[in-house]
Amino acid sequence: MAWNLDSDRPIFLQIVERIQTDIVSGRYHAGDKLPSVRELAAEAAVNPNTMQKAFTELERMGLVYSKRTSGRFITEDSHMIEQLKTSLATEKIQEFIRLMQQLGFENEEILALMQQTMKGEKL
Amino acid sequence: MSTLVECKNLTKKYGSRTAIDNIDLAIESGHIIGLLGPNGSGKTTLIKMMNGLLTPTSGSLYMKQNPIGPTSKKHISYLPDHTYLNMNQRVRDIVSYFADFYEDFEPKRAYDMLEKLSINPDDRLRTMSKGTKEKVQLILVMSRRADLYILDEPIAGVDPAARDFILNIILSNYDPEASILISTHLIADIENILDEVIFIQNGQIRLTASVDDIRGNQGKSVDTLFREVFRC
Numbered sequence: 489m490a491w492n493l494d495s496d497r498p499i500f501l502q503i504v505e506r507i508q509t510d511i512v513s514g515r516y517h518a519g520d521k522l523p524s525v526r527e528l529a530a531e532a533a534v535n536p537n538t539m540q541k542a543f544t545e546l547e548r549m550g551l552v553y554s555k556r557t558s559g560r561f562i563t564e565d566s567h568m569i570e571q572l573k574t575s576l577a578t579e580k581i582q583e584f585i586r587l588m589q590q591l592g593f594e595n596e597e598i599l600a601l602m603q604q605t606m607k608g609e610k611l
Numbered sequence: 612m613s614t615l616v617e618c619k620n621l622t623k624k625y626g627s628r629t630a631i632d633n634i635d636l637a638i639e640s641g642h643i644i645g646l647l648g649p650n651g652s653g654k655t656t657l658i659k660m661m662n663g664l665l666t667p668t669s670g671s672l673y674m675k676q677n678p679i680g681p682t683s684k685k686h687i688s689y690l691p692d693h694t695y696l697n698m699n700q701r702v703r704d705i706v707s708y709f710a711d712f713y714e715d716f717e718p719k720r721a722y723d724m725l726e727k728l729s730i731n732p733d734d735r736l737r738t739m740s741k742g743t744k745e746k747v748q749l750i751l752v753m754s755r756r757a758d759l760y761i762l763d764e765p766i767a768g769v770d771p772a773a774r775d776f777i778l779n780i781i782l783s784n785y786d787p788e789a790s791i792l793i794s795t796h797l798i799a800d801i802e803n804i805l806d807e808v809i810f811i812q813n814g815q816i817r818l819t820a821s822v823d824d825i826r827g828n829q830g831k832s833v834d835t836l837f838r839e840v841f842r843c
Contacts, residue, residue, distance in 0.1 A: 490775065490803075495832035498823040499803060530782050533775070535643050537787075537806045538823065 490533035499534055503542035504549075511551060511562055512573040522552065522560040613640050613675075615686075615759050615790055616661055620670035623656050623814075630656040632814035633670065640758065641787055643804055645833070646794040648811035649841050654794040655692055657811070658763050661792075662689045675758070685715070688757035692764050694748060698737035702730065702747055709751050721754040724780060742769040749777055753784040760791040766800060774800050799834040808833055810840060 493502050510516050522528070522543075529539040543560060546552040550568060554560045563569065588598045616638040623631040631653045638644065648654050659665040660672055663679045674683035696705060702725065709716045725732055728746055736744055749765055765781070766774045774797075782804060785791060795801060802808075802822055810817040817840060825833055 493803060495799065495802070495834065496826060496830055498827045500823055501827075530779065532803075533778060533782065534803050535806045536782070536785065537642065538803075541823075 491531070493532075493534070499538050500541040500545065503532065503534065503539060504545050507542070507546060508551065508572060508576065511569060512576060516562045518562055518566050518569060519564045520562045521558075522562065524559065614638070615640050615675060617673045617676075618657075618670065619672075621657075621660070621667055621672055622669045623653075623660060623665060624668045630814050631660070631667075634814070634816050636809070636816060636819075638759070638790055638792060640790050642806050643781075643785065643791045643793065645798065645801065645805040645808040646792055646811060647796065647798055647808055647833070647837055648794075649796065652811045653814040654811060655763055656814075658689075658761055658792070658794060661761060662687060685713075686758040688713075688752050688755040688760045690748060690752040690760075690762040690765055692767075694744070696736060696748065699735060701733055701735050703732040705736070705747075705751065706732065709754070713755050715756040717754050717756065720784070721750055724750045724754070724784075728776060728780075742773040745769050746773065746777060746780070749780055753780055756786070758789055760789065762791065762793045764795055765793060766795060766797055771800070778804055798837050799832070802833045805833070810837065812841065 491503075491506065493499060507516075507522075516522070523531070525536050525539045525543060529536040532539065543552060547554065547560075550565070551563050551572065552560050553563060585595070585598060593601070614637050616636070618634055618636040621631055621634050621636070622629065634657075646654050646657070656665060660667055661674070661679065663684060672679055674686060677683055700708075706718050706721050709721075710718050722732065725747075728750075730739075730743060730747060730750075736747065739747065745765070745768065749762070752760060752762065762781070766777050769777065778801060781791065781793075793801060793805070805822050807819065807821050808825070809819050822833055825831070825836055829836060831839075
């Protein structure tokens with residue numbers, strides 16, 4: 489199945505985000521070998537050059553490293569993966585808070601609502 | 612990366628009507644390029660000149676530094692907008708015909724793809740649906756080891772599921788050293804597999820850009836940009 493990609497944002501960025509999510513969610517583990525550019529491009533139904541660009545970006549970030557002959561691997565630096573997880577979570581939370589503020593909620597109200605919702609209470 | 616096709620001041624007139632108007636264009640190796648334009652913008656005329664089926668009125672056109680001719684046809688694998696195959700033939704016979712005709716044709720690749728798409732090589736073309744016929748023709752074109760594949764409207768007239776198959780055929784056979792030029796107006800369906808686009812209008816190049824640059828700089832899809840540029 490082709491990956492679900494937004495049509496108005498650069499494709500390589502969305503691939504980077506997707507692989508980041510796969511790393512922090514544990515779909516890929518530290519030290520795992522990534523599929524080849526070709527395989528992943530075919531799976532995602534994107535241009536191999538775009539997939540290559542995403543891999544280059546992930547390498548630049550240090551999340552992925554390549555071994556000359558054997559392919560590309562997820563970093564073994566579990567501290568870095570934890571940091572990524574925290575920073576992705578922070579982004580999501582900031583986005584959520586921004587949306588709630590647009591609805592007119594104050595921070596304390598947001599927090600209270602969150603706790604109620606998580607306990608499964610009716611509002 | 613090297614330049615595959617180079618056009619300089621290329622012009623094609625049909626009588627008093629100018630179909631291609633003094634264009635300069637270079638196609639580099641290693642890309643999948645969309646040639647996008649409304650009906651009648653000159654896409655097929657440009658493609659036919661690259662394949663030596665039409666003669667330019669003026670200007671120059673080179674394939675790997677050679678003028679268009681028998682040598683350039685060796686390097687270009689072409690899917691025309693209308694079929695030229697004999698509908699009474701079986702797929703198997705057409706495959707051997709292609710193998711005789713093109714030295715870079717690999718029958719094994721053709722049979723592998725036919726099998727993957729559950730197309731029986733013993734079927735005759737005329738018994739097939741429009742979508743299956745288009746798949747067969749694309750398989751033949753993509754089974755060559757060419758430097759440049761020119762696909763004129765490869766997904767027009769097939770349903771969305773068949774389009775995905777066709778895009779998959781294109782992607783899985785794409786050799787990173789080669790380039791593919793795809794002409795279409797069904798942009799949304801193919802923009803994820805393109806790295807570059809050429810917008811053509813009234814025989815002139817309106818824009819050449821990378822897909823990710825368009826999305827990054829303008830925050831919109833190529834399809835949306837196309838609708839804005841060519842708004843009637």
